[in-house]
Structure formats: structure tokens, C-alpha cells
Amino acid sequence: MEDLQILENLERYVSGEMTQQEKIAFEELRKTDPHVDQLAVEHAYFLHELDRYSALKNYRHSLHEVENKMVDEGLIAQPQIKGTEKVVYLWKRYRRYIAVAACIAALISFISTGIVVNYAKTSGNQNYELLVNKINQTNNEISKLKRSTLINNVPAARRTEPTVGYRGTGFLIDGKGYLVTNAHVVETMRSVYVENNKGEYFSATTIYLDKNSDLAVLKIKDSSFKTYTYLPYSIKKTTSELGEQIFTLGFPKSEVVYGEGYLSANSGNNGDSTAYQLSIPANPGNSGGPVVNSNGEVIGIITGKDTKADGVVYAIKSKNIFNLIDEAKQADTTNNLKIKVPTGNGLRGLNRVQQVKKMEDFVFMVVGN
Amino acid sequence: MSTTEQEKQLLTGLAQNDKEAIEAIYRENYTMIQRFVLSNNGSVDDARDIFQEAMIVLYEKATSEIFELNCQLRTYMYSVCRRLWLKRLQHDQKFTTKVENLQETIPVEEELEDHEKKNTDFMIMETAMQKIGEPCKSLLDAYYLQKKSMQDIASEFGYTNADNAKTQKYKCLVRLKKIFFVQYKNA
Numbered sequence: 403m404e405d406l407q408i409l410e411n412l413e414r415y416v417s418g419e420m421t422q423q424e425k426i427a428f429e430e431l432r433k434t435d436p437h438v439d440q441l442a443v444e445h446a447y448f449l450h451e452l453d454r455y456s457a458l459k460n461y462r463h464s465l466h467e468v469e470n471k472m473v474d475e476g477l478i479a480q481p482q483i484k485g486t487e488k489v490v491y492l493w494k495r496y497r498r499y500i501a502v503a504a505c506i507a508a509l510i511s512f513i514s515t516g517i518v519v520n521y522a523k524t525s526g527n528q529n530y531e532l533l534v535n536k537i538n539q540t541n542n543e544i545s546k547l548k549r550s551t552l553i554n555n556v557p558a559a560r561r562t563e564p565t566v567g568y569r570g571t572g573f574l575i576d577g578k579g580y581l582v583t584n585a586h587v588v589e590t591m592r593s594v595y596v597e598n599n600k601g602e603y604f605s606a607t608t609i610y611l612d613k614n615s616d617l618a619v620l621k622i623k624d625s626s627f628k629t630y631t632y633l634p635y636s637i638k639k640t641t642s643e644l645g646e647q648i649f650t651l652g653f654p655k656s657e658v659v660y661g662e663g664y665l666s667a668n669s670g671n672n673g674d675s676t677a678y679q680l681s682i683p684a685n686p687g688n689s690g691g692p693v694v695n696s697n698g699e700v701i702g703i704i705t706g707k708d709t710k711a712d713g714v715v716y717a718i719k720s721k722n723i724f725n726l727i728d729e730a731k732q733a734d735t736t737n738n739l740k741i742k743v744p745t746g747n748g749l750r751g752l753n754r755v756q757q758v759k760k761m762e763d764f765v766f767m768v769v770g771n
Numbered sequence: 772m773s774t775t776e777q778e779k780q781l782l783t784g785l786a787q788n789d790k791e792a793i794e795a796i797y798r799e800n801y802t803m804i805q806r807f808v809l810s811n812n813g814s815v816d817d818a819r820d821i822f823q824e825a826m827i828v829l830y831e832k833a834t835s836e837i838f839e840l841n842c843q844l845r846t847y848m849y850s851v852c853r854r855l856w857l858k859r860l861q862h863d864q865k866f867t868t869k870v871e872n873l874q875e876t877i878p879v880e881e882e883l884e885d886h887e888k889k890n891t892d893f894m895i896m897e898t899a900m901q902k903i904g905e906p907c908k909s910l911l912d913a914y915y916l917q918k919k920s921m922q923d924i925a926s927e928f929g930y931t932n933a934d935n936a937k938t939q940k941y942k943c944l945v946r947l948k949k950i951f952f953v954q955y956k957n958a
Contacts, residue, residue: 406938406941406942406945409941409944409945410937410941444952445948448948448951448952451892451896451951452896452915452947453915454889454892454893455892455893455896455897455900456915456916457788457834458827458830458893459916460788460916461788461827461830462827464788464790464793465793465823465826465827467790468790468793468794468797469797469819469823471794472794472797472798472801477797477798477801477802478801478805478815478818478819479815609905621905623909625927734904734905735902735903735904736903736904736905736906736907738904738905738906739904739905
């Protein structure tokens, strides 16, 4: 008997689906064939483990739903502590940190007097602000959506810290439902949802995340998502030129916002050669949005901005998307991950308004908590 | 109905993944646990985490063959959470002050050891599930977690018929099993 067949019989045997006759025959087989018997024992154990896993996973899912409901209702919330009580509480909670912080502060003040000259150079990073949007007010919206659109397949509780929602932007790199966004947008999310410009929500999973390049690949899971056979834009493999006119679409608020500008430098923060510097308006929530040139090529992905300088926005160069997809394919053990990067030129020759209209459908709001 | 009977019913509900039972236990016990965690160097997030874990311990108890609560549910939850929180504090080495004891506790060490073992098993299966990749993951998820019929799965995943889907499912299952046992032996 084929192994697969044995497994099938076994599963029916364990779940009690077999007729009396089949049962006797199968037990006889187990007695006579030690290979079958061993396989049966092993498989029965494994099925038991899988059953337990499935039940617990479903249970964890229910726990989450109930927990979210409790948060909505305010049962789970920071209690209001007043006056001296609060001071005592904070002191109790943080006294070790305060002591450590004091030591560090003292140390730093000594060291920094020595290296004050170098300091100006290294301080650049502190001006770098990631453009992911932390949102309290949309929490309700998100939990509502959880109840309506999620059926059973939410990933189980990953133990991450934040309880607030985040919002960013992502766009399709394959009509089958693969999106690219920034790693920092999704890395802390317990569950990820994407919303298109029609207000339709889909649940998504992060299938690959690369902190180095700050990029992530998402896959829309919902079967209600209608795949696109054609995406009108392409992803540019080469570096773009200074002064190129560009535009972006993103979700600094709950509807899509258009921004336009130009490519102002061929390197990002602190000379980062994997990024561009753009002159374009961008706000928290724009992270992960596509930067598109007038030929309808995606040349980059918005990631952050300089907090000290006006209109200095950084975007990861689009060629990193290709590396990202290669890495994602390598990390995928099934070798089944097929992402076909779009090569459409449906935006070429159109005016800006038409380009935006065509592009809009493929840019998604990425939210989660 | 007496409290014991009520609590027994809650546990039966819990074992069947009944959201109302879960909610009732949250409403009855969460505030107490949050107060305990907050007054012992913890945050609201910590309290949520700890409570969630305790709910899993309780679930494991409710689904085990010998399930019997020898004390009030409240005392049980408090004992488990207290133990879990002490462990966390020790682990993070934040353990500086004596933890306030608000009420009586019962010994739960054995159960927590058991829980840890089960948790490891769960994690092994979870990693194995992550590793098999698509479409296997979704396929097995649909069959074993969502308990969908082969017919539905076939149409959802675009297999020509239920038999094809079934064969595919078995192949995936064999793969999952392989990965699972490799990790299981290493653990």
C-alpha cells in the first residue's frame, strides 16, 4: 500500500469514519506489516499534536477577539492615578532606570565634551523620522473591521508590545495580491490589513521582511480580493536622474493623498547610497508609498524624512525591490513563491491627473495593531 | 446554581472555545490581575500578556482528562498570574522588591511546567507551519483549523476536484510531519 493511502486510512481510522469491516481489515494490516504499524503509531501521535495545535490556535484567536472587545469597552485600560499616588507609582516603577539614566547622563557629559567636534557629523540620524503613522483614533475602526472581515484565519498572538494602531502605505508589485511596503510599517503589527481606495479591507500577512533595506513583502490572504492581471506601471531597475519630476500616493490620513516634487539627491540620509533624497511633501503615513516618475516607473519607496530640514524626504531606490524579491524567494522553502514584477507602461504619455487616476487602484493603506 | 457549578460550566465552555465563557472569565478576573501587575512594577501591556497566558494555562487544564479545579477560579487565576509574573520579573531581573501578596494562592508549579512543555510543542508546530510555505500552509489551515470540507477547499484553491485537493493535502501533511519531527527531536 502506498504511504499516502495508509495515511488516509489512518486518519479515517482515528476519526472513527471507518466501517466495522474496514476497521478489522486495517487492524489486521497493522499486525502483519510492521512498517504500517510504525507509521500508524507515529502518524497518530502527529495528528494528535496537530489537533491540539489547531484547537489552541483557534482558542488563541478567540482570546484575541475577546481581548480587543475588552479594550474597546475600556475594561482593559490604564487606570487614572492622581497626585502623589502617581508620583509614587512612577518612582517605584522607574527608580532603577532613573538611577541608570543618571549614571549614563553623567558619563555622557564627560565623554561629549571630548568629542564635541565630531558630534555634528554623527547627529544626523537623530533627525531621521520614519513616516509611519501611529493612530489612536483608528483603533476603533480597526477592531470593528476585525469583527466583520476576519473569519478564522488570523495569525495567533505574536507577543509584540504596541497596543496602538499604525498606518502606512503599500502598493502592488504583483496583481495576485503581493504588496511592497516598509519593514518598519509592519514589523510591530500583530495583524496586518490593507485597504484600497474603494474602502475595501483585506487581511494580509507579511511573507518577507528585511530590516536592512527596510522593505517588506505582504500577501493579501482574503479570497474576496480580485486579482489584477495587469499593472500599468513598472519598477525601475536603474538609478534615476537628479531633477526628475516625481509624484507619490500615500495615506497620511484615511484617504489617499497625492504629493508631487522632484528628485533632489542621489543619496539618502548620511550619504546612504541605497536611497534618494526627494523634495516632496510627506507626512507620517506616507511610509511605504511608491515614488513614480513621469514615465510611470516606480523609482523608489518613501521611508522617512529629515525632521530638521524642510521638504527633505528619503526614499529607498526601487532596485532594492528586486533584491528583496530574490531574498524572499530564497527564504521560501516551497520554491513556490512566484512574484512577477510589473512591467506595464500604461502610464506613459498620460498627463498627471490620468496617471494618478490609473495608479490609485494599486496603492493600499496598510494598517494594523 | 452554586458558584462551583457555574465555574465548572465556564471551564466546559472554555474547552469548547466558547467566546462567552472567555469573556465572562475576563470580566470576573482581569481587573484583579491588572491591579496586581501594576502594583508590582508592571504595565497594562504586561498585565494583558500575563492574563492571556494564564487563560491558555486554564484552557489546557480544561481540556486535559483530569480537569478539576480544587479552588475558586479566582484563586486559581491569581495564583497562575502571580507565578507567571514572578518568573517574568526574575527573567528581566527587575526583581527588586518583595511582590505584594494580595490574597491566598495555591501551588501551580507543576501545571506551569506542563504548560511550558505544551507551549514548546505548540511553537514547534507553529514554526513547522511557517516553514512549509504556501500553498501548503493555507491548505492545512483550511482543513485542520477552519475545518472546511475538501469540496470547499478544492474550489477555493482552484483544484479540479476534491480528490486532487485531498492528495495535495496529504503531501503537505507529510512535509509538515517531516519538519515537525526534525525540530521535535532537536528540541
